[in-house]
Amino acid sequence: MTLEVPSSLPRTRRTAEHKVFQNEFIAVYNDDVLIAGAFPAQFLRIVEREGxxxxxxxxxxxxxxxxxxxxxxxxxxxxxxxxxxxxxxxxxxxxxxxxxxxxxxxxxxxxxxxxxxxxxxxxxxxxxxxxxxxxxxxxxxxxxxxxxxxxxxxxxxxxxxxxxxxxxxxxxxxxxxxxxxxxxxxx
CATH class of the missing domain: 3.90.79.10 (Nucleoside Triphosphate Pyrophosphohydrolase)
Known part of the structure; x- marks a missing residue:
């Protein structure tokens, strides 16, 4: 049995991207998102070396x-x-x-x-x-x-x-x- 993710599950999606910091190693974002496609929130996201x-x-x-x-x-x-x-x-x-x-x-x-x-x-x-x-x-x-x-x-x-x-x-x-x-x- 493999661990499969049902395609019908609602995803969290970004509605706006807000870069709040960047240096040579990382960029920090405080993004606006919709959790499960419906609930507004903010999520921190750190991207190392441009991904x-x-x-x-x-x-x-x-x-x-x-x-x-x-x-x-x-x-x-x-x-x-x-x-x-x-x-x-x-x-x-x-x-x-x-x-x-x-x-x-x-x-x-x-x-x-x-x-x-x-x-x-x-x-x-x-x-x-x-x-x-x-x-x-x-x-x-x-x-x-x-x-x-x-x-x-x-x-x-x-x-x-x-x-x-x-x-x-x-x-x-x-x-x-x-x-x-x-x-x-x-x-």
Missing amino acids: KPGAAVLARCRGQYALVLNDRYPTGDWEWGIPRGFAHSGDPEHTAREELAEELGGLPRELVPLGIVTPNSGLLAARVHLYLAEFDAEVAAPVDSAEIAMVRWIGLPELYAEIVDGRITDAFTLSALTQATARGLLG
Whole structure:
């Protein structure tokens, strides 16, 4: 059985678009909408990089997985997670390769698409493409040390233990692991 959405369900639709903020990364809108096609309301919507897709990459080298440490200002915490980033172009694979070069300091031998995640579909108009990258060597030479504080390569049991213990909470890491597991790619 597949999860299908009946075409007869009423949709929320935009009646007016109001851009309230924009910088090089995002545009914020406070749109007038009709919920279920009938009830007037306003909805905040954040569009990243003009709607171009970002990328997040589960990097693997001989059974070890790369994590990068970032100081995440919005949450006020250090966060371990997989390499990821805003769109570098309209091509998510190009973005994935650029992020790996920037955050790990190298390029993979192979890049396998895993799927797409919508990180917060109640607020963000973003789709992020997920990939599994196969490396021949455990590279750990970030180009921008102001963005990436550290790189660690760890085994899958340790990665799962970090998740269970609540030390890895990054949604992209959890999503990429779920996609790779569902596709039978983690062995």
